[in-house]
Amino acid sequence: MNKSEFLSHLYSHLSVLPPEERDELMEDYENHFAFAEQNGKSESDVVRELGDPAELAKEAIGERNVHPPDPVYWMNPEHFSAPATELTDSRSQNGFTKAMIYTGLFFLNLIVIPLLLSCWASAVSIAVGAFAGLISPLALGLEFIMKGSIQPIQGFASIILVGIGILLMILARYIFNLLVRGSMSYWKWNHQLAKGVQVNEQ
Template sequence: MNQEQFLQELSKALKPLSEEERNEILFDFEEHITEGVKEGRPEANIIRELGSPKQIAKELVPDVTETAPAVQRPKKNLFQMACSAAAISILNLIFVLGPALGIFGVYVGFCGAALALSVSPIMFVGMVMFQMNTHMMLEFFLSLMFGSLGLLSCIGLWHLGKLLYSVSLRYIRYNLKLVTGAQT
């Protein structure tokens, strides 16, 4: 890309600015490129160092959405909010509470199983101390396998718990937005 192409693309990207501001910015970049060429640097390298004209324009043009006043929908009145809350509560009790409690119960069960598997090597040590068994090597490796499986399950369940927590929070926020009439 040469200097003319760079400045043309930059000019197009700076359209939201006034003519005076755009010309001033273009003059500054043109001067920067000219000075670099006078110093003996290749024009293409200077333009590459400056970056994309679109990216430069994004940084220089103020965001229009920030300057425009936000359009707000009128808030619901108290009666509408109470009706919405009652309807959402009934729907949540009928359709959401049962599956949510079921998922929570399964999660707690898996956590208990993972903890039980994780302590199996400790139980093996206790078993060796109090009784001697002929299948000691088999039980040793089984306890290591179950302990490893338990630890891996604990890690997976930790991440699953964080996911379930974030999904629950998003669902609660969504319900609150429905009740209050906030924009989604």
């Protein structure tokens, strides 16, 4: 270890001292090296005589009663963990909230699900009526084949039924789209609400 390395190590170990005292000590050691060199000693000889810079710094710091600064806590360590009573109260409140939400969902579904099923049944009946109106010309054709003749009023009625069937088919398609979106949205809402309760509980 040469002079520069020795002084560099010593300076780093004296970092806890005030700048004025540290600079004063560093100046003393630099003068010691300069005086020894004037008397014909080499840098390695001086380093060997002085010893470990860490030990020298430790002695210098001990003489001045300098201690490393205490760690600064931005929060009280006691606040890092909640007391057991608070955790128990929080868990009991979460359990009560979870039970209330699930109970509310249960009774809500008892009302909403039958309504959705009735809406689906109505949509299916409309679709069946539309299909019946659209195939009315086929029924009229079968009657013509079997009887050999049909009444003009039956032809007009068949045309009217086809028109009604087309309108009902459009209506059924619109209702089916609404029911699909509504049912999916309601299911997702139930799922997200239940999932949110589970996440908060964790």
